[in-house]
Amino acid sequence: MIKFKEYTLDNGLHVVLHKDENSSIAVTNLLYDVGSRDEDENQTGFAHLFEHFMFEGSQHIPNYDNPLQEAGGDSNAFTNPDCTNYYNILPAVNLETALWLESDRMLGLAFEEESLATQKSVVIEEFKEHYLNKPYGDQWHLMLDLAYTHHPYRWPTIGKNLSHIEGMDMKAIKAFFKKYYAPNNAYLSIAGNFDEEQVRHWIETYFGSIPSKNIPDRELPKEPAQLEPRRVKHHSSVESNALIMMWHCSERMAKTYPSEDILSDVLGTGRSSRCQKELVDEQQLFADLNVYVLGSLDPGLLVFEGRLHDGVSHQEAEDALWKTLENLQEEGLTDQEFKKVINKTLTDQAMDDLQLQNIAYNLGFFASQGDTNGINTESALYNKLNASDIQEAARRVLSKSNASIIHYCKTGASSIS
Amino acid sequence: MTNSPTSWRIKPPEIALTEQLSFHQGETIPFDVGRIQGFYDDRQPFIQIDLLIPAGTWFESQYGAAQMMTSLLKSGTRNLSSEALNALIEETGGNISIQRGTYYIHIIIQGLNHSIEILLDLLFDMLSESVFDESELSKRVTILSNKLRRLHQQPEYRASKEISKLLYGENHPYGRSLDIQHLEEIKIQDVRDHAKQWLSWNTDCIGTIAGCYNHRLINHLSNGLSTLTKDRSSSIPEHEAIAYHAKKIVTQRQDSTQHAIRLAHPTISAHHEDAYGLRFLNNVLGGFFGSRLMSNIREDKGYTYGIQSSLHQLKFSNSFIIGTEVAHQYTEATLHEIFHEIQRLQNELIEGREWRMMQNYYNGLxxxxxxxxFSVAKTYRRLTSLGIPLDSIHKDLEVSLALNPTKVRELARKHIDIDQLSQVIIA
Incomplete structure (x- = not known):
């Protein structure tokens, strides 16, 4: 049970506090309700580049990281399709420094052209390192472009291509900040050892005077129901063929999401899971495989990805996978299988709660969904499930008409001299 | 805070340094053979047990034997098939993972407190009754070969492999890496022999338990480990690293967009009197986001997404390594800036605010x-594996607070030598 207190400042900033007297550190987590789904399709990768830019100095503080490091702390951030999340970890006695820094960049940025040029270059190198120069690095671009036709989830958070990042200018950066970075579009959560009265005072002092803004209502195009299978064959200089299959599924906060999350575990988590057992160990079609749900806030995907053994054709592997899925749809789960994945989920949740950083993020996440206590009640949703819920999820989600399929074909690695 | 609305926005809040550490040192729990260190925490109903057994590649007679032994430990015992064993482990919701290191194999058991005894029983069965089946070996060899082929496509993997070879020689356990050729040559008897000779609980093993454990669990662990005690008939093998000479390796690939760069040379051991200061120096150069290398090469120049320097402090050898990935057009400039930053540390004193930042950051770290x-248990394992007591953390703090810019410059001159750095640049 994670205890917390929450309140909202007059300017709309939602605050959640979790006190841990045994800790000597504190974590601040600031979640902004803007992600790559809010981008213009001709300016993709913007939310992520902007996240980098947030460390390039604010209205009154020329450098974000130096004062934090001077206080013995570290900071980082991530952007995903749904949100942009910033966190600081530092000795609890220096917590005020993190609040001072976070509040100033919420108030305003330095907006220096030179910093923008540097961060564009850093993000371009990130793009090359993870998406161009790595085997299967282009996988996410292919997957999302195939599975989504209308919703902005159809591009990855890093951006569709390098030219979008290269083309970003200060005018757009300023407009993005003005539109989305405001206390009434953010969730501040703090976990660690602190004096509550003191922290409330600091929060009011540093954040209380930041004006709220008119945040535009989110009106994203809905992804139409997929009515027939989609297929792509892609060639790349990799060493093994791969099979990627995706099915549209529920959004993270939907009632049906826990059953689909568990379904992905039944299929692919652990060596005794259906796909591992049948397709890796018994039939030896795949060298390795993963099955997971994206857990996005708009309807997401259940993804299967596996690397094929040499000599195994894509069709042979795909047929075998369909057979495994059909068996699950027809016969359902054994009690042991069901108990196993539920226990795994509950253990993972207990492990998650050991880290202050996870607690701070999860409090912010659930607060952003309007139910902060979800951090404590979510496990009950999983406990309520039964084996037939999972079978029903398999029937609902894993249909051929709902599938997007990529045959990722090796052309062999290029020669090294 | 003053009354002016902007002065408190400009002026940083007061900060405090940690001058003394107060942490739970854990309790030593003696067993009939060996001991483990316990770190109690009842905030979650969760327990993690870590066992480090000296049975890694250091002890191999045949390349790959330690790797395949760890892979096959979850592939069936005389009592349980691979399928049944994995199903029983996963049914608890917990996990047993086994990682092969150079010196130790590292066994991690994690689970809710009500399932941990079941996991331990399964582990004891794996350690004493594994069948090391030939057909399972063949499956694992195929899977690992595919993985190695994929890794080999990644410049950073090949660069790390090459730099280790240059530091220690390709026949030394620290310098060699598993290749497909080694996997093709390995026989099931090699794996069985390795397990028989080295897989046991003995006084050289290191163990920790963290979380809400109780006496009953400790007794269960003690009894189980006592059944795995064997007299070691073999002495610890000796391996001599090559005489080190700096070298340069460059490879090109047509469709590559980036180079993986690794620079390295041997360095002092963790027991050396300068080791505390050298860790601080490494932190300044490339140990964190605000380090000199990150500030210059990523934040000022934008050449890379990340660059780090690190000290690889191992049981029998130590090295200092710098690593990054950069676009081809930035390779030469990046090398130039790395050397420039080393020279700055050797020739100039770290001044004023930067010094304070470096010292305070290290303090927080x-x-x-x-x-x-759980973090103390992890620190205990790392230090104990190097033969260093846990309370050396106090000395780490003490030394870092007593360091000054002149001493750090002296350490940079003494322990980093640009001419001795091997260079690996892989496309």
């Missing part, structure tokens, strides 16, 4: 290594 029972 030490605090974080002992913030919870």
């Amino acid at each position: 030490i605090l974080r290594t002992v913030n919870s029972a």
